[in-house]
Amino acid sequence: MDTMSSEGTVNAKYTAQAWINDHLGELLDWHAHIWELAEPAWREYDSQAWYVQKLREQGFEVEDGSAGMPTAFSARWSNGTGPTLLTYAEYDAVPGNSQAATTTEAPRGELSRFAPGHTDPHSALGISTLAGLLATKHAMEIYGITGTLRYTGEPAEKMHGSKVVHGLRGYYDDADAIVSFHPFYMLPLCNTARWDTQCGAYYSKVYTFACDEPETWQLSSVDPHSPIPASHSAARAPGANLALTQMLSASRSMLDSMLPATGGWSFTDAILTDGQATADNLPQRVARLQFSWRTPDIEMAEHILEVLDRNALAAAMMAHCEVDQRWVARSRPGRTNHVLARTLYDILAEVGPPSYGPEAVALAQEVQSNLGVEVSEHPFLPETEQLIEPEEAERLLREQMPAWQRNWTSDDYVEMSHYAPLVRFYVSRPALASVPGAGPYPGWVMNALGGMRATIAPTIITAGKTISGTFLELLAHPETLTEARNEFDVRVDAEPMPALLAADFEAPIDLPWPDYRINRANGQRRW
Structure with missing residues (x-):
């Protein structure tokens, strides 16, 4: 019926x-x-x-x-x-x-x-x-x-x-x-x-820093006649962990400038654990950092996104890495x-x-x-x-x-x-x-x-x-x-x-x- x-x-x-x-x-x-x-x-x-x-x-x-x-x-x-x-x-x-x-x-x-x-x-x-x-x-x-x-x-x-x-x-x-x-x-x-x-609104994004070409960091430190660099004494690329820590500290230190002091919003981070542990004489190949933020509206969420994207590029350049950005969620x-x-x-x-x-x-x-x-x-x-x-x-x-x-x-x-x-x-x-x-x-x-x-x-x-x-x-x-x-x-x-x-x-x-x-x-x- x-x-x-x-x-x-x-x-x-x-x-x-x-x-x-x-x-x-x-x-x-x-x-x-x-x-x-x-x-x-x-x-x-x-x-x-x-x-x-x-x-x-x-x-x-x-x-x-x-x-x-x-x-x-x-x-x-x-x-x-x-x-x-x-x-x-x-x-x-x-x-x-x-x-x-x-x-x-x-x-x-x-x-x-x-x-x-x-x-x-x-x-x-x-x-x-x-x-x-x-x-x-x-x-x-x-x-x-x-x-x-x-x-x-x-x-x-x-x-x-x-x-x-x-x-x-x-x-x-x-x-x-x-x-x-x-x-x-x-x-x-x-x-x-x-x-x-x-x-x-809720945004969540993972930034992956990858150090895929550590050998190009400082060519003058490598013996051109040796097939294996003297890696314990050679200058070493900063690596992905540095990019992660720079991104984390820079973004956290900018919180007061991201959004007004009133209103309900939150900003959290998480480190995804793969690739950080490596030999002591090699740069860290990969490090992943997830940021998630809750805001009253899309405009505020987009402002935080702009700041984080800039920080990620700066951290990657400093650490001799490339950065990949991956959305987890982007909700209205x-x-x-x-x-x-x-x-x-x-x-x-x-x-x-x-x-x-x-x-x-x-x-x-x-x-x-x-x-x-x-x-x-x-x-x-x-x-x-x-x-x-x-x-x-x-x-x-x-x-x-x-x-x-x-x-x-x-x-x-x-x-x-x-x-x-x-x-x-x-x-x-x-x-x-x-x-x-x-x-x-x-x-x-x-x-x-x-x-x-x-x-x-x-x-x-x-x-x-x-x-x-x-x-x-x-x-x-x-x-x-x-x-x-x-x-x-x-x-x-x-x-x-x-x-x-x-x-x-x-x-x-x-x-x-x-x-x-x-x-x-x-x-x-x-x-």
């Missing part, structure tokens, strides 16, 4: 919610599996393979390795002619954050504490959207609701990796609406939907859609906020006790169990920002919002309230709570039911999708923002990103 009665829509929503309740144990098993894998960006091989297999078992057609990205996928299930609705999974973890699902600080298993761990956690992001997807499919089958469900696997979110590539290749073009979920990570955006202030600020934001938030209000039961409270109190802080009767941050209207969250968010600033922080959902109407919403993850005089909790606490079944279950339940309810509402009321598309078109016409990368841009999967080494004989993973 193309439309449903109000009673039929309500029944379909209840059926979807019941599916999530009935399968909660299985969903938590799935979450624990992805959480324990904790594979880093562009190297999420086992996590992606699990999703591909699970979706095929559930009747989806799945493209494995979509858009040329081995750890991405694109899945589709159709129940006849009707709207196409899309949501997605993320599953990348962050190096240096290995944490067991325990109430004390400890890495997982025998791994180094510098192995990756789920910080946001993307493990819950993916299983929550999968729960909503499968619950929607179940209700569509029961009630004969027509339409198509799309589900994409998005690797390397922390680098804004896959969504820009999927977008350029047309993977979002047929979507009538996109629902983007993330576990809450900053107040006031907790149990709400974004309203006007979306995430801003997001587009708002009030129609979808209001529709989803109304469903979230029907579902209600997460609630932490006695087992979750006991685990949180055990964390407090192990840290030596006063144990709270209600240890969780109050906002995690409260709803906040999108307009009120917007008002509080604007209080933290200069009046001129339109966007805040960054996330790669923004690229999806340029291809179809999109709503971005948040459901609380387990977070503890501060204890007076104790200071902030160490980072491992939130990571650990994100892996415990009793503490992460409320996130998965609430987000999954919100997604299924929103999908079923939109399928029952295609006129809402028409309104959302009209709003989308008006916003695009008012402020065109063409893609910032070429249509044939390829994901930088070949760069030496951090990875696990797996013993294929016994499956043991080492960092």
